[in-house]
């Protein structure tokens with residue numbers, strides 16, 4: 406395993422184990438509201454601190470972009486961290502959340518880890534080295550037709566900016582697929598595309614830390630990721646489509662007619 410991926414795995418496991426220690430004390434947690442429907446708890450912050458501590462001890466000069474503490478400048482390497490993806494689920498004891506850590510070099514994704522502590526599933530990828538689930542190689546699904554595909558999505562709940570557009574895409578994709586799931590952790594949804602449990606995924610208005618690790622997992626598992634124009638700007642723009650190559654293409658074709666001019 407690449408030494409930087411090894412560090413990411415160590416950090417993700419440490420954060421995941423910390424998160425699990427809080428699971429039977431949920432009613433005692435201190436919780437703040439960052440915005441409408443957007444919460445942060447002491448667990449998010451403690452998990453992020455644990456991750457940054459592990460990374461800093463190995464790589465003190467690397468830059469960091471972390472959801473709760475923001476940006477710390479550094480050299481050409483940047484770690485992109487979501488310490489707890491699926492906070493709302495976690496705070497309700499709904500068992501679907503994950504730790505997500507990616508590493509970019511000169512803005513190119515190089516390493517990725519998504520850790521699901523409840524299932525003890527660790528998804529890993531290094532650029533050019535394929536994607537693994539618990540150290541065994543995984544690939545995207547082989548489903549070729551949208552009508553046979555199971556898709557994931559996220560509701561645009563924080564801002565309603567894209568609500569109408571999302572509803573239109575939802576109607577279109579729901580009526581032309583086998584089903585659509587909204588599980589509540591984008592990072593884990595993307596990991597599930599990488600290992601073929603979902604055939605495709607789309608969401609509007611995400612942040613880089615929701616997507617970075619999951620996107621590299623999918624690319625290394627033989628899938629495709631893009632913005633709604635099929636371009637590479639999803640990390641900056643926040644809108645993502647992902648899937649196995651056939652389902653990705655079909656999803657883009659069905660989503661595009663519903664996009665307002667200029668939205669990618």
Ligand code: IPD
Pocket residue numbers: 487489490491492493559560588589590591592608610611615
């Ligand atoms: C959220 C989850 C959710 C997605 C939201 C994200 P958080 O992340 O990934 O599935 O729909 O847009 O913000 O806030 O739980 O880290």
Ligand code: CA
Pocket residue numbers: 487489490491614615
């Ligand atoms: Ca997140």
Ligand code: CA
Pocket residue numbers: 449472487488489490491492
């Ligand atoms: Ca989070």
